[in-house]
Amino acid sequence: MKKAYWNEAQETSSRNTLKRLQLQRLRQVIDRALKTPFYKARLRRAGISGSRDIKTLDDLKKVPFTTKDDLRECYPDGLLAVDLKDVVRIHTSSGTTGTPTVIYHTREDIANWTELVARCIVATGASSKDVFQNMMSYGMFTGGLGLHYGAERVGMTVIPMGSGNTRRQIQLMHDFKTTVVHITPSYLLHIYSKLEECGFSVSDLCLQKAYLGAEPYSENTRKKIEELLNVDAYNSYGLSEMNGPGVAFECVYKRGMHVWEDAYIMEVIDPHTLQEVPAQEEGEIVFTTLTRRATPLLRYRTRDLGFIYKDECKCGRTHRRLSRITGRTDDMLIINGVNVYPSQIEEVIMRIPQVGTNYQICLEKDGALDKLVVKVEIYSKMFKGELGELDALRARIKEDLRASIIINPSVELHEPGSLPVFEGKAKRVVDSRQKL
Amino acid sequence: MPKQLHVFVENKPGRLESVTEVLYKNGINILAFTIQDRGEFGMVKLLADKPDQGYLVLADKGFACAVKEVMMVAIKDKPGNLHKLTSVLLQHKVNIIDAHGFVIEPGKKGVCCLELAETKGVKQLLEKEGFGLVDEERLAELLL
Numbered sequence: 264m265k266k267a268y269w270n271e272a273q274e275t276s277s278r279n280t281l282k283r284l285q286l287q288r289l290r291q292v293i294d295r296a297l298k299t300p301f302y303k304a305r306l307r308r309a310g311i312s313g314s315r316d317i318k319t320l321d322d323l324k325k326v327p328f329t330t331k332d333d334l335r336e337c338y339p340d341g342l343l344a345v346d347l348k349d350v351v352r353i354h355t356s357s358g359t360t361g362t363p364t365v366i367y368h369t370r371e372d373i374a375n376w377t378e379l380v381a382r383c384i385v386a387t388g389a390s391s392k393d394v395f396q397n398m399m400s401y402g403m404f405t406g407g408l409g410l411h412y413g414a415e416r417v418g419m420t421v422i423p424m425g426s427g428n429t430r431r432q433i434q435l436m437h438d439f440k441t442t443v444v445h446i447t448p449s450y451l452l453h454i455y456s457k458l459e460e461c462g463f464s465v466s467d468l469c470l471q472k473a474y475l476g477a478e479p480y481s482e483n484t485r486k487k488i489e490e491l492l493n494v495d496a497y498n499s500y501g502l503s504e505m506n507g508p509g510v511a512f513e514c515v516y517k518r519g520m521h522v523w524e525d526a527y528i529m530e531v532i533d534p535h536t537l538q539e540v541p542a543q544e545e546g547e548i549v550f551t552t553l554t555r556r557a558t559p560l561l562r563y564r565t566r567d568l569g570f571i572y573k574d575e576c577k578c579g580r581t582h583r584r585l586s587r588i589t590g591r592t593d594d595m596l597i598i599n600g601v602n603v604y605p606s607q608i609e610e611v612i613m614r615i616p617q618v619g620t621n622y623q624i625c626l627e628k629d630g631a632l633d634k635l636v637v638k639v640e641i642y643s644k645m646f647k648g649e650l651g652e653l654d655a656l657r658a659r660i661k662e663d664l665r666a667s668i669i670i671n672p673s674v675e676l677h678e679p680g681s682l683p684v685f686e687g688k689a690k691r692v693v694d695s696r697q698k699l
Numbered sequence: 700m701p702k703q704l705h706v707f708v709e710n711k712p713g714r715l716e717s718v719t720e721v722l723y724k725n726g727i728n729i730l731a732f733t734i735q736d737r738g739e740f741g742m743v744k745l746l747a748d749k750p751d752q753g754y755l756v757l758a759d760k761g762f763a764c765a766v767k768e769v770m771m772v773a774i775k776d777k778p779g780n781l782h783k784l785t786s787v788l789l790q791h792k793v794n795i796i797d798a799h800g801f802v803i804e805p806g807k808k809g810v811c812c813l814e815l816a817e818t819k820g821v822k823q824l825l826e827k828e829g830f831g832l833v834d835e836e837r838l839a840e841l842l843l
């Protein structure tokens with residue numbers, strides 16, 4: 264197979280050189296983190312008052328973990344390590360209970376992120392000759408802008424479509440001979456199902472590669488997509504706390520995603536004992552940012568489960584590979600690539616007085632796409648006997664949910680006492696989607 | 700004004716049956732009913748001899764229900780009489796939210812039940828135009 268690198272020296276540097284660089288950058292990031300009120304307090308309590316307390320990579324274990332809750336509590340600026348005038352971009356995500364989290368980026372942060380994404384793209388064999396149609400959402404969601412910048416950096420011809428508008432997506436794929444798409448697996452299957460309706464077949468397109476991310480899917484789904492669309496599909500991993508996409512990506516060998524270890528220290532821990540687990544063993548993935556200026560994060564617990572491959576990759580990259588994500592340690596749902604916590608939905612519906620105390624969150628498949636159905640009981644004491652009020656109630660729940668979780672749900676109104684009563688919110692989620 | 704019983708029901712087998720069961724077991728007589736449909740759910744609207752008691756027994760069983768006042772207009776059962784009523788309402792730009800009607804004595808007496816967006820002055824207007832309004836007592840008499 265043809266070997267191509269964006270930054271050969273860095274991507275293939277020896278493990279020892281890589282570890283020396285990690286230590287040097289870890290010491291820098293500790294000093295930067297100490298500029299934030301949050302880490303100043305937390306690191307001091309752990310006996311770390313500067314980079315002098317980090318002598319080896321093993322000293323990272325002295326650093327306490329950072330969680331999503333920490334990020335929420337730091338909102339808006341408890342984790343900002345630079346002057347706001349040096350910040351060029353802000354990405355926020357909605358938190359689990361309404362409080363958002365924020366990641367700031369300096370110009371240098373964006374440049375570093377872009378560099379990592381460029382490496383990912385070239386690792387799949389793509390180049391400036393490719394036409395890249397980006398079908399991930401732009402805006403606050405990091406999937407769109409992240410790949411966009413990287414693709415432009417590589418010199419690809421970028422079509423910044425964002426998600427949705429299937430008919431137009433297909434038309435542009437055809438008209439501009441798109442060779443590479445960045446998309447969720449469920450949306451790509453949806454597009455496939457609409458091809459014929461739009462008057463095209465797979466052979467009318469020039470598609471060669473699909474970058475699949477933002478939602479979990481199996482090896483079988485990859486094979487299915489590759490066969491149906493006659494493409495090579497590559498797995499992509501990222502999370503907004505670690506910039507977004509570009510954290511880890513598959514190379515042409517498609518066996519695990521190379522994590523750019525000069526930019527992140529990856530650990531895999533047992534979520535209960537918090538002790539590191541050996542390679543090939545599943546655990547919670549933890550990342551430390553090594554290059555980030557504006558929002559350094561140390562030992563951030565992703566809540567994603569996966570493992571590290573033990574063997575070396577034939578592509579020559581020395582950066583270790585992460586498995587596809589096998590699950591979550593929390594109750595986060597991924598709906599058409601958007602992360603949603605059941606508590607976010609509960610928060611929205613429970614502040615509406617006409618809604619009773621019982622509800623159900625149902626996830627179904629509508630063709631290849633996910634469908635969220637929120638079932639609520641109406642509260643009899645607030646009922647005035649008019650259909651108009653029920654229409655308004657349904658519209659309000661839809662609108663409030665759309666604003667809060669950025670997903671258009673179906674809302675069903677049910678009679679009081681008609682939905683099953685469960686203890687605990689997890690049981691209120693009925694996920695009947697077939698695993699992709 | 701006469702009272703109508705409104706009950707929220709899901710659109711699935713057995714829901715209307717559970718409403719009629721509660722009313723029947725409590726000896727409540729239904730004069731007329733209609734269902735306003737919204738696909739997955741609907742509103743059952745009933746004219747019953749004891750609407751307040753009907754409300755209590757249904758609410759007691761957990762139903763989301765309400766008692767609403769409606770305008771009941773007596774109309775002679777002859778061609779063109781309903782049209783006369785709707786024409787008067789149109790002339791005065793009175794919007795009808797929901798309505799249903801039924802015949803009490805064929806060829807003689809019918810009734811139209813109206814839920815109106817605005818009821819102010821409508822009673823006087825209809826009486827001036829020669830329509831008879833059915834009040835709660837007259838409704839009770841009709842039910843005898």
